[in-house]
Amino acid sequence: MKIQEEKIIFEEGYSFKSFTPSLNECFFWHSHPEIELVYIETPKGRGIRHVGKHISDFTESDLILIGPNVPHLNFDYGIKTDYNQIVVQIKDSFVNEGLVNVPEFDRIKVLLESSFLGFSFKGETKKEVGRMLKELKSDRKLGSLLDLIKILQILANSKEVEELNTEDTRAKLFSYNKVRMDTIYEYIHENYHKRLTIDEVAHLVHLSTTAFCRYFKKQTNLTFTNFINKYRINMAKAFLLQDFAVGDVCYKVGFESISYFCTLFKKLVGESPTNFKNRFLHK
Structure with a gap:
């Protein structure tokens, strides 16, 4: 572990x-x-x-x-x-x-x-x-x-x-960690397109929801929700570069609203999904 x-x-x-x-x-x-x-x-x-x-x-x-x-x-x-x-x-x-x-x-x-x-x-x-x-x-x-x-x-x-870091993160400082980040990553990677809850992931790594939220924020500097949103947008980039339609990508990565997906994509990436797709595919 x-x-x-x-x-x-x-x-x-x-x-x-x-x-x-x-x-x-x-x-x-x-x-x-x-x-x-x-x-x-x-x-x-x-x-x-x-x-x-x-x-x-x-x-x-x-x-x-x-x-x-x-x-x-x-x-x-x-x-x-x-x-x-x-x-x-x-x-x-x-x-x-x-x-x-x-x-x-x-x-x-x-x-x-x-x-x-x-x-x-x-x-x-x-x-x-x-x-x-x-x-x-x-x-x-x-x-x-x-x-x-x-x-x-x-x-x-x-x-x-x-x-990338503002503090010393060498391995000796991580020796107290008992939760396996690979378990969390693997679960997110396999289920990001579904409706995920913090309770599910916390249970998977044997932590209470409150303890998991503290742990996850400390390890990643992100809330679990923000991390999932960023992960889904990253996956959306990959699908857009494979020439999937914007609407199809929205649902493939777990969003239920195209307008929310487009708004969040522009906020995190700096441009709309359509512009991102056209710019890279054209290049």
Whole structure:
């Protein structure tokens, strides 16, 4: 019932590894002592960004830096469309040993030492680093390490960055948790299109309704109702990108009123379902 600890094995002579995992059918709520940089592209879908206590969604692509021992969900969880994911994991000794007493690396050290907050990168930074990660060849040893340092330098100098958490959320601070977030996620994912009640989910994880509401708000910074609405709107995005009609999507994701669905969609996404659909399908 605790956060899963991922055991990462590095090849001898390497301080980092780069690979392309595919775990979209698996809920992997986990942590590890290594620093992780993730780039994911999902042109016709959307994904969940859950790092520490931060929960949000992304569409098209995402670039995330996660510090050591920060619990996070695999970014391809639940994606039903084609996607490409690149994960770079860096030994925790990289900062304290590899960058020590090298003044040129000061900005990188600051970036990595504060990465326990979780960073999301946008705009040109995301595009450039995404391209570089695709070309990163871990078998080049010194050459690949230098390429990685260039990537970290770009991230360290970038202003196109968002801090995902405002407090330390490393795994040791989550050790008291007795409720499995994967149970909650799985239940919501399987039943979001139905009329859900807090009582049902609270009973599922053996909490009173009041205790569950406190727990859920503390873990996600959202009420259960707000979370469900955001989840349904995220699913609606995926259906719209598959060219379903707006009215059909409304009912597929569990709303009973098209007008309410359109109003909520515009509030959360910033544009109407029709505009969202036309903009992405046209592009």
